[in-house]
Amino acid sequence: MRVAVLISSRGSNMQALVRACEAEGFPAEIVTVLSNNPDAGGLEFAASHNIPTKVINHRDYENREDFDAAISEYLTEQRVDLICLAGFMRLLTAEFVNKWRDRIVNIHPSLLPAFKGLHVHERAIESGARFTGCTVHYVRPEMDDGPIIAQAAVPILQDDTPDDLAARILVQEHRIYPLALKLIAERRVKVHGSVAKIIDASEPDTSLINPSEDN
Structure with a gap:
Protein backbone atom coordinates (compact mmCIF):
# COMPACT_ATOMS: atom_id res chain seq x y z
CA MET A 1 0.00 0.00 0.00
CA ARG A 2 1.36 3.38 -1.05
CA VAL A 3 1.00 5.88 1.81
CA ALA A 4 1.35 9.65 2.06
CA VAL A 5 1.81 11.25 5.47
CA LEU A 6 0.73 14.87 5.94
CA ILE A 7 2.39 16.94 8.68
CA SER A 8 2.67 20.53 9.84
CA SER A 9 5.47 20.29 12.41
CA ARG A 10 7.85 17.66 13.76
CA GLY A 11 5.51 14.80 12.95
CA SER A 12 6.27 12.41 15.78
CA ASN A 13 3.48 10.10 14.63
CA MET A 14 4.89 10.27 11.12
CA GLN A 15 8.20 9.12 12.55
CA ALA A 16 6.47 6.16 14.23
CA LEU A 17 4.86 5.24 10.92
CA VAL A 18 8.17 5.52 9.07
CA ARG A 19 9.89 3.19 11.53
CA ALA A 20 7.04 0.70 11.30
CA CYS A 21 7.15 0.70 7.50
CA GLU A 22 10.90 0.06 7.58
CA ALA A 23 10.33 -3.29 9.31
CA GLU A 24 10.74 -6.32 7.07
CA GLY A 25 7.42 -7.56 5.75
CA PHE A 26 5.37 -4.51 6.76
CA PRO A 27 2.54 -4.25 4.20
CA ALA A 28 2.78 -0.49 3.53
CA GLU A 29 5.32 1.95 2.12
CA ILE A 30 5.49 5.68 2.78
CA VAL A 31 6.05 7.17 -0.65
CA THR A 32 5.92 10.84 0.35
CA VAL A 33 5.73 13.15 3.36
CA LEU A 34 3.90 16.38 2.59
CA SER A 35 3.71 19.53 4.69
CA ASN A 36 1.91 22.85 4.45
CA ASN A 37 4.77 24.36 6.48
CA PRO A 38 8.18 24.67 4.78
CA ASP A 39 9.84 24.80 8.21
CA ALA A 40 8.28 21.59 9.52
CA GLY A 41 10.94 19.61 11.36
CA GLY A 42 9.49 16.32 10.17
CA LEU A 43 10.59 17.02 6.60
CA GLU A 44 14.23 16.63 7.56
CA PHE A 45 13.49 13.35 9.34
CA ALA A 46 11.69 11.98 6.28
CA ALA A 47 14.50 13.02 3.96
CA SER A 48 17.04 11.34 6.24
CA HIS A 49 15.06 8.12 5.75
CA ASN A 50 15.12 8.51 1.95
CA ILE A 51 11.44 9.41 1.73
CA PRO A 52 10.53 12.04 -0.88
CA THR A 53 9.13 15.22 0.67
CA LYS A 54 6.86 17.91 -0.67
CA VAL A 55 5.86 21.37 0.58
CA ILE A 56 2.53 22.82 -0.51
CA ASN A 57 2.30 26.04 1.48
CA HIS A 58 -1.30 27.01 2.23
CA ARG A 59 -0.23 30.66 2.25
CA ASP A 60 0.36 30.45 -1.49
CA TYR A 61 -3.33 29.86 -2.17
CA GLU A 62 -6.26 32.23 -2.00
CA ASN A 63 -8.65 29.72 -0.46
CA ARG A 64 -8.90 26.26 1.07
CA GLU A 65 -10.41 24.79 -2.08
CA ASP A 66 -7.40 25.68 -4.25
CA PHE A 67 -4.98 24.50 -1.56
CA ASP A 68 -6.75 21.15 -1.21
CA ALA A 69 -6.92 20.76 -4.98
CA ALA A 70 -3.14 21.17 -5.21
CA ILE A 71 -2.64 18.51 -2.53
CA SER A 72 -5.05 16.14 -4.24
CA GLU A 73 -3.36 16.59 -7.61
CA TYR A 74 0.06 15.84 -6.11
CA LEU A 75 -1.15 12.76 -4.23
CA THR A 76 -2.83 11.45 -7.36
CA GLU A 77 0.43 11.90 -9.28
CA GLN A 78 2.19 9.87 -6.59
CA ARG A 79 -0.38 7.08 -6.94
CA VAL A 80 -1.18 7.26 -3.25
CA ASP A 81 -3.54 4.62 -1.84
CA LEU A 82 -3.90 6.01 1.69
CA ILE A 83 -3.38 9.39 3.39
CA CYS A 84 -2.27 9.47 7.02
CA LEU A 85 -2.73 12.78 8.81
CA ALA A 86 -0.09 13.20 11.50
CA GLY A 87 -0.38 16.61 13.09
CA PHE A 88 -1.59 18.24 9.88
CA MET A 89 -3.00 21.51 11.20
CA ARG A 90 -5.29 22.43 8.33
CA LEU A 91 -8.97 21.63 8.03
CA LEU A 92 -9.64 19.75 4.81
CA THR A 93 -12.63 20.68 2.69
CA ALA A 94 -15.58 18.34 2.38
CA GLU A 95 -14.84 18.02 -1.34
CA PHE A 96 -11.33 16.73 -0.63
CA VAL A 97 -12.46 14.37 2.13
CA ASN A 98 -15.26 12.93 0.03
CA LYS A 99 -12.97 12.45 -2.96
CA TRP A 100 -10.59 10.42 -0.79
CA ARG A 101 -13.33 8.80 1.31
CA ASP A 102 -12.12 5.80 3.32
CA ARG A 103 -8.58 6.57 2.14
CA HIS A 119 -7.25 21.79 24.03
CA VAL A 120 -8.16 18.15 24.48
CA HIS A 121 -5.98 17.34 27.48
CA GLU A 122 -7.02 20.40 29.45
CA ARG A 123 -10.68 19.63 28.82
CA ALA A 124 -10.29 15.98 29.78
CA ILE A 125 -8.70 16.90 33.12
CA GLU A 126 -11.23 19.65 33.82
CA SER A 127 -14.13 17.30 33.09
CA GLY A 128 -13.18 14.99 35.95
CA ALA A 129 -12.98 12.01 33.59
CA ARG A 130 -10.96 9.08 34.89
CA PHE A 131 -9.78 7.89 31.48
CA THR A 132 -8.94 9.40 28.13
CA GLY A 133 -6.68 8.13 25.36
CA CYS A 134 -6.24 8.29 21.59
CA THR A 135 -8.11 7.21 18.49
CA VAL A 136 -7.22 6.35 14.91
CA HIS A 137 -10.22 6.90 12.66
CA TYR A 138 -11.25 7.35 9.07
CA VAL A 139 -11.77 11.03 8.25
CA ARG A 140 -15.15 12.53 7.47
CA PRO A 141 -16.00 16.16 6.62
CA GLU A 142 -17.03 16.86 10.21
CA MET A 143 -14.13 17.61 12.56
CA ASP A 144 -12.73 14.58 14.40
CA ASP A 145 -15.47 12.33 13.10
CA GLY A 146 -15.48 9.02 11.27
CA PRO A 147 -15.35 5.24 11.80
CA ILE A 148 -12.97 4.26 14.60
CA ILE A 149 -10.18 1.84 13.69
CA ALA A 150 -8.15 1.62 16.92
CA GLN A 151 -8.10 3.17 20.36
CA ALA A 152 -5.94 3.05 23.46
CA ALA A 153 -7.13 4.11 26.91
CA VAL A 154 -4.93 6.12 29.28
CA PRO A 155 -5.81 6.88 32.93
CA ILE A 156 -6.03 10.48 34.09
CA LEU A 157 -4.07 10.77 37.32
CA GLN A 158 -5.20 13.15 40.03
CA ASP A 159 -2.07 15.30 39.83
CA ASP A 160 -1.84 15.27 36.02
CA THR A 161 -1.00 18.43 34.14
CA PRO A 162 -2.02 18.68 30.48
CA ASP A 163 1.61 18.15 29.50
CA ASP A 164 1.92 15.05 31.69
CA LEU A 165 -1.22 13.55 30.19
CA ALA A 166 -0.22 14.48 26.64
CA ALA A 167 3.14 12.74 27.03
CA ARG A 168 1.56 9.48 28.21
CA ILE A 169 -1.04 9.56 25.46
CA LEU A 170 1.64 10.20 22.83
CA VAL A 171 3.35 6.93 23.77
CA GLN A 172 0.13 5.11 22.93
CA GLU A 173 -0.39 7.11 19.73
CA HIS A 174 2.95 5.81 18.50
CA ARG A 175 1.71 2.26 19.12
CA ILE A 176 -1.78 2.31 17.69
CA TYR A 177 -1.15 4.36 14.53
CA PRO A 178 1.27 1.78 13.05
CA LEU A 179 -1.15 -0.96 14.11
CA ALA A 180 -4.04 0.75 12.36
CA LEU A 181 -1.95 1.23 9.21
CA LYS A 182 -0.99 -2.45 9.25
CA LEU A 183 -4.61 -3.55 9.58
CA ILE A 184 -5.68 -1.28 6.73
CA ALA A 185 -2.83 -2.35 4.47
CA GLU A 186 -3.69 -6.00 5.11
CA ARG A 187 -7.28 -5.21 3.98
CA ARG A 188 -8.58 -6.22 7.40
CA VAL A 189 -10.59 -3.05 8.06
CA LYS A 190 -14.06 -2.90 6.52
CA VAL A 191 -16.35 0.12 6.89
CA HIS A 192 -20.04 -0.58 7.45
CA GLY A 193 -21.91 2.71 7.67
CA SER A 194 -20.37 4.61 10.57
CA VAL A 195 -18.53 1.60 12.00
CA ALA A 196 -15.16 0.11 11.02
CA LYS A 197 -14.95 -3.61 11.68
CA ILE A 198 -11.73 -5.61 11.96
CA ILE A 199 -11.48 -8.95 10.18
CA ASP A 200 -9.94 -11.65 12.40
CA ALA A 201 -10.07 -9.30 15.38
CA SER A 202 -9.18 -12.15 17.73
CA GLU A 203 -5.66 -12.42 16.32
CA PRO A 204 -2.85 -11.41 18.73
CA ASP A 205 -1.84 -8.13 17.11
CA THR A 206 -5.28 -6.61 17.63
CA SER A 207 -4.74 -6.81 21.40
CA LEU A 208 -2.69 -3.67 20.79
CA ILE A 209 -5.93 -1.79 20.19
CA ASN A 210 -5.50 -1.10 23.90
CA PRO A 211 -1.78 -1.80 24.31
CA SER A 212 -0.12 -3.02 27.44
CA GLU A 213 3.44 -2.29 28.55
CA ASP A 214 4.41 -5.85 27.62
CA ASN A 215 3.59 -5.39 23.93
Missing part, protein backbone atom coordinates in the same frame (compact mmCIF):
# COMPACT_ATOMS: atom_id res chain seq x y z
CA ILE A 104 -7.79 9.22 4.79
CA VAL A 105 -7.03 8.38 8.40
CA ASN A 106 -6.23 10.60 11.35
CA ILE A 107 -5.08 10.20 14.94
CA HIS A 108 -6.73 12.25 17.68
CA PRO A 109 -5.57 12.48 21.32
CA SER A 110 -8.84 11.46 22.97
CA LEU A 111 -11.22 8.54 23.06
CA LEU A 112 -13.55 9.76 20.36
CA PRO A 113 -16.34 10.72 20.25
CA ALA A 114 -15.32 12.45 23.50
CA PHE A 115 -13.29 15.69 23.44
CA LYS A 116 -13.28 16.57 19.79
CA GLY A 117 -11.39 19.67 18.69
CA LEU A 118 -8.57 21.51 20.44
